Amino acid sequence: MQQILNFIFKNSILLLFLLLLGISLSLTIQSHSYHKSKFINSANAVSGYTYQNISDAEDYFSLKKQNEKLATENARLKELLYNKKDTLLKPNINFPDTGGNFDVIQSKVISNSYNVHENYLTINTGNKKGVNPDMGVVSNRGVVGIVDNTSANYATVISMLNLKFKLSxxxxxxxxxxxxxxxxxxxxxxxxxxxPRLAKLKTGDTIVTGGRSVIFPENIPVGKIDKIFIDDQTNYYTLNVRLFNDMTSLSHVYIIANKDKEEITELEKTTKKNE
Amino acid sequence: MNSTIVVNIARFIILLLLQVVVFNRIDLFGVADPYPYILFILLFPVNGNRALLLLSAFFIGLFNDMFLNTGGAHAAACITLAYLRPYIFKISFGVSYEYQTISIAGKLTTERFSFILTSVVIHHIILYLLEIFRFSLIADVLIRTLLSTVLTLIFCIVIIHLTKPVKR
Structure with missing residues (x-):
């Protein structure tokens, strides 16, 4: 017993180091796995508050740019309104009517990263406004990401620019x-x-979300085809897609909540169980 | 002694705030990001309590992880640096560093420069290995480590020079 205690006292620094290293490594590994939400994330009161204040301060300097953006958006909506017939011809940016049951929650990006391999956004709406993990986030120009963690007033979003991001x-x-x-x-x-190789493609074609996921409605614009490759290993097409969204400058975003999501996932679960 | 504690607590908060508000927004060529908050670990009193250093390094790293959504990469890099700090001292300042009164803040000598450089390299390589975490991207880890080291080094030296205590 004496020897064990001696050992602990002698190596207390090393043991403390190993303990802390173990904690941080497990947090790191957990953060890299897709299906687990992060324990340490920026959707909490402290970082949310800080980012909110920084973002508020920055807004003063970008008021002109934001006004221009809103004016452009306004002009486009007016154009749609005045030329109602054209609505069907260019629905690529509008929320399409898919017959689904979606809620749209307005929100604002208060922190945005785009220079690392796993990028996240922080937005200033959370549980209180009905934001939950796995909801889709779009801007007026197309898909932005998927909600990851939420707190009362803030949420983190897996950006499209994240190696963990995958979307049909x-x-x-x-x-x-x-x-x-x-x-x-x-x-x-x-x-x-x-x-598949059967698909008829040309550069410039628009890429939209497929209706196969419960996260996004069908036909939300993503980008357009920039280059077409053939994958050597799988013999499928790989397309380089130029995004409509400028992911480096995001401000106002909309969160899409699928009201039928629970029902669909429940149904799929029972189906899988029965197999 | 009391003022040392106050100075270190202030340093912890100020460096963390500066990192979150200013330095996290700097992104040179899309690959180089400065992390001068590690100055907190470098400037911690040479003969200070090692357990306290480890714990505070862990927390300053964890706060950065929280703001940057990096899981625990900063925390791991910070505690490794904090743990290895005495050995880096030994390498840079010679074996008898404990008997001399060395300070990191001051005129930039070869010893001080090599100490800061070694520390930054150790911190950044662990940070980027854990942050990127994919063997297929090992080249990217090295490029980011190299360029960010240069950037952090410059910021560290500038901050040390700007906050150098005035000699009376």
Whole structure:
């Protein structure tokens, strides 16, 4: 017993170091796995408050830019209103009527990262306004990300620019689905993989969300095809997609809550169980 | 002694705030990010309590993880640096560092420079290994470590020079 105590006293610094290292390593590993939410994240009162204040201060300097953005958006909406017939021709930016049951919650980005491999956004709405994990986030120009963690007043969002991000998407007007992923290189481009060779594609075609997930409604714009490759290993198409959204400058975003989500997931669960 | 505690607590808060508000927004060429908050660990009293250093390094790292959504990468890098600090002292200042009164803040000598450089490299390589966490991206880890080290080093030296205590 004496010897054990002596050992502990002698190596207390080393033991403390190993303990703390163990804690931080387990937090790191946990943060890299997709299905677990993070324990340490920026959706909490302290960092939320700080980011909110920084963002408020910055807003003063970008008022002009934001006004211009809103004016452009306004002009586009007016155009849609005045030319009602055209609505069907260019629904690519509007929320399409998919017959789903979606709620839209308005929110604002208070912190945005885009220069690392696992990027996250922090937004200033949380549980109180009905934001929950796994809800879709879009801006007026297209998909932004998926809600990851929430607190009472804030939430973190997995940005599209995150190696963990994966979204079912399709070429607009067809039913050829693929997965939208990011290769971690350029903040302006993402990759659509696993598009079958049968698909008729050309550069410039619009990529939209597929209706297969419960997170996003169908036909929300993502970007347009920039380059077309053929994957050597799988013999499927890999498309380089130029994003409509400028992920480096995001401000007002909308959170899409699928009211039927619970019902759908419940149904899928029971189906899987029965198999 | 009391003033040392106050100075270190103030340093903890100010460096953390500066990191969150200013330095996290600096992003050179999309790969280089400065992390001068590790000055807190470097400037901790040379003969101060090691357990206290480890714990405070853990928390300053964890706060950064919280703001940057990096899990525990900063915390791990910080406590490793805090744990290895005496050995880095030994390498940079010679074996008898404990008997001399060395201070990191002051005129930039070769010893001080090599101490700061070694510390920054150790911190950054662990940080980027854990933050990126994919063997396929090892080249990216090295590039980011290299460029960020240069940037952090410059900021550290500038901050030390700006806050150098005035000699009376």
């Amino acid at each position: 998407a399709k070429v607009k007007g067809s039913n050829h689905y693929g997965f939208l992923v990011w290769d971690g290189k350029n903040a302006g481009y993402m990759q659509l993989i696993d598009i």
